[in-house]
Amino acid sequence: MSQNNVVVVVGGGLSGLSAAHTVLENGFNVVLVDRNSFMGGNSTKATSGINGAGTQTQAGLQIKDSVQAFYDDTAKSAKTGLRVPLVKVLTGESGPAVDWLQTKFNLDLSLVSRLGGHSFPRTHRGKERFPGMTITYALMEKLEEIAKQTPDRAKIVLKAKVNRLLYNAQTGLVEGVEYEKAGANQQVRGPVILATGGYAADFSEDSLLRKYRPDLMHLPTTNGDHCVGDGIKMSQAIGGNAIDMKNVQVHPTGLVDPNEPDAKIKFLAAEALRGVGGLLLDNKGLRFCDELGTRDYVTGEMWKRKAGPYRLVLNSSGSKEIEWHVRHYSGRGLMKPFKNGAELAAEIGISAAELQKTFDDYNKIGNDQGKTNPDPYGKKYFTHMPFDMKDSFNVAIVTPVLHYCMGGIEADEHSRVINTDGKPIEGLYACGEIMGGVHGVNRLGGSSLLDCVVFGRVAGASAAKQLKSGASTQGQQAQTQGQQVAQTQGDQGVRIQEANGSGNRIVITIHWGNNNQVTSSYSNGARL
Numbered sequence: 001m002s003q004n005n006v007v008v009v010v011g012g013g014l015s016g017l018s019a020a021h022t023v024l025e026n027g028f029n030v031v032l033v034d035r036n037s038f039m040g041g042n043s044t045k046a047t048s049g050i051n052g053a054g055t056q057t058q059a060g061l062q063i064k065d066s067v068q069a070f071y072d073d074t075a076k077s078a079k080t081g082l083r084v085p086l087v088k089v090l091t092g093e094s095g096p097a098v099d100w101l102q103t104k105f106n107l108d109l110s111l112v113s114r115l116g117g118h119s120f121p122r123t124h125r126g127k128e129r130f131p132g133m134t135i136t137y138a139l140m141e142k143l144e145e146i147a148k149q150t151p152d153r154a155k156i157v158l159k160a161k162v163n164r165l166l167y168n169a170q171t172g173l174v175e176g177v178e179y180e181k182a183g184a185n186q187q188v189r190g191p192v193i194l195a196t197g198g199y200a201a202d203f204s205e206d207s208l209l210r211k212y213r214p215d216l217m218h219l220p221t222t223n224g225d226h227c228v229g230d231g232i233k234m235s236q237a238i239g240g241n242a243i244d245m246k247n248v249q250v251h252p253t254g255l256v257d258p259n260e261p262d263a264k265i266k267f268l269a270a271e272a273l274r275g276v277g278g279l280l281l282d283n284k285g286l287r288f289c290d291e292l293g294t295r296d297y298v299t300g301e302m303w304k305r306k307a308g309p310y311r312l313v314l315n316s317s318g319s320k321e322i323e324w325h326v327r328h329y330s331g332r333g334l335m336k337p338f339k340n341g342a343e344l345a346a347e348i349g350i351s352a353a354e355l356q357k358t359f360d361d362y363n364k365i366g367n368d369q370g371k372t373n374p375d376p377y378g379k380k381y382f383t384h385m386p387f388d389m390k391d392s393f394n395v396a397i398v399t400p401v402l403h404y405c406m407g408g409i410e411a412d413e414h415s416r417v418i419n420t421d422g423k424p425i426e427g428l429y430a431c432g433e434i435m436g437g438v439h440g441v442n443r444l445g446g447s448s449l450l451d452c453v454v455f456g457r458v459a460g461a462s463a464a465k466q467l468k469s470g471a472s473t474q475g476q477q478a479q480t481q482g483q484q485v486a487q488t489q490g491d492q493g494v495r496i497q498e499a500n501g502s503g504n505r506i507v508i509t510i511h512w513g514n515n516n517q518v519t520s521s522y523s524n525g526a527r528l
């Protein structure tokens with residue numbers, strides 16, 4: 001691969017992959033570096049889906065959603081942490097992002113459900129497998145194919161942990177990264193897009209969790225062990241600003257494995273399980289919240305009530321709608337089938353009459369969508385009604401888990417990383433979970449895969465724009481070094497001339513000895 005016209009992407013989750021494809025679409029080359037032996041990160045674990053307002057799928061299903069409604073829901077959930085420019089990009093680009101996945105990668109995103117905090121069904125998934133897995137694999141496989149067929153366009157470096165950004169303090173430009181592979185340090189140069197994910201599994205010595213949320217260190221996590229905030233720490237080392245770091249999302253429905261109840265890493269019960277009408281019951285078989293409330297609200301209710309173990313209960317028609325998930329959890333022993341309500345009541349340790357009362361009360365509210373009897377917890381959307389003692393059920397024990405970091409490195413709406421003086425750091429971009437501030441105080445379900453794709457595309461386009469504008473690593477590096485030599489050696493040294501007045505083509509001439517000279521030209525950062 002030519003050393004020029006390269007963008008370096010750190011991290012092969014959905015955000016890094018979206019950025020990499022966008023760089024390629026813009027005609028530049030990409031080197032993607034990942035510390036794991038396999039790309040995908042947390043993105044492959046995502047279970048509920050990806051949000052989009054105004055998508056082709058919604059139009060087909062006659063869902064009258066809009067960007068404004070999505071913006072309003074996001075702003076409400078973000079609370080005091082709302083950053084208007086970021087949320088405008090997130091929601092405004094959501095439809096095109098989902099359509100891009102469907103058309104460019106031929107993905108099935110034909111099912112749409114309504115998750116907590118959303119006023120319309122807008123979380124897209126396909127009929128098979130987990131949506132994070134299908135979406136991320138599609139982008140991954142396509143990048144692998146491009147790297148195989150045109151190795152001068154794309155290169156994937158695995159088992160390579162990036163430890164340092166190559167930052168030129170004189171020019172203020174990030175020129176590449178240094179990574180460790182098989183015990184040796186190597187460098188790759190170009191504008192850098194950080195896509196390393198969050199820090200919700202950072203239990204390390206210099207733990208960001210311990211620093212910002214010591215109160216949450218005891219909780220289990222749904223995150224992979226790469227989620228230790230590497231990108232945030234590297235950016236901070238060169239002046240990057242971290243924001244909202246206290247905003248760590250605890251998800252109410254981590255799945256408790258009865259054989260390993262204290263395991264630190266837990267599977268997640270997809271939010272879509274509550275989307276298909278799943279009930280949350282306490283240890284007395286009572287409801288205690290609006291199951292479709294936001295994650296921070298539901299978790300707060302569980303903590304207030306102190307009445308675990310809590311159970312997530314799906315009836316047979318809800319189970320049918322989310323069949324693939326149910327089969328997956330049951331296969332891992334995380335969900336248990338019950339032939340009828342009496343069996344379930346016995347498992348909870350209450351009488352069948354007590355569970356019958358919970359169901360009856362719920363049916364009274366939900367059978368006409370709460371119009372006659374409003375839900376005491378404020379639930380407004382009821383699906384897969386009624387709950388009947390004669391029905392069969394699929395049930396999981398759930399507990400709050402560390403899940404997502406709303407905090408991260410500050411970046412603007414162009415994905416440019418911002419320093420502690422409020423200025424962009426040239427040559428450095430961020431996308432995905434590493435990017436702080438997109439979701440404010442609380443992220444809505446389905447909006448992280450979305451922010452990976454939206455800001456991955458933004459970051460890829462911004463890095464490509466940097467290369468187009470000629471502010472490339474090599475151009476600037478040559479210029480800096482040239483100026484230094486010219487200053488120190490008078491006539492013998494380096495002359496830099498703009499070749500065509502456009503600012504994107506330069507000629508560098510080096511003079512030494514007795515009339516020796518070499519000349520090189522660069523255009524748009526590439527050596528001619």
Ligand SMILES: Cc1cc2nc3c(=O)[nH]c(=O)nc-3n(C[C@H](O)[C@H](O)[C@H](O)COP(=O)(O)OP(=O)(O)OC[C@H]3O[C@@H](n4cnc5c(N)ncnc54)[C@H](O)[C@@H]3O)c2cc1C
Pocket residue numbers: 010011012013014015016033034035036038039040041042043044045046047048049050051132160161162163195196197198222223224226230231267268403404431432433434445446447448449450452
């Ligand atoms: C169980 C689970 C379910 C979820 N469900 C949903 C959902 O349904 N909808 C939704 O919107 N969101 C969901 N999320 C959140 C969402 O999946 C993640 O926030 C998102 O995928 C993060 O993507 P990313 O590209 O930023 O990071 P990741 O996908 O985590 O990828 C980061 C990559 O960076 C690499 N990396 C890290 N450090 C380095 C380094 N120093 N050098 C080189 N490489 C490095 C890692 O190896 C990894 O491959 C879920 C999360 C989990 C854990």
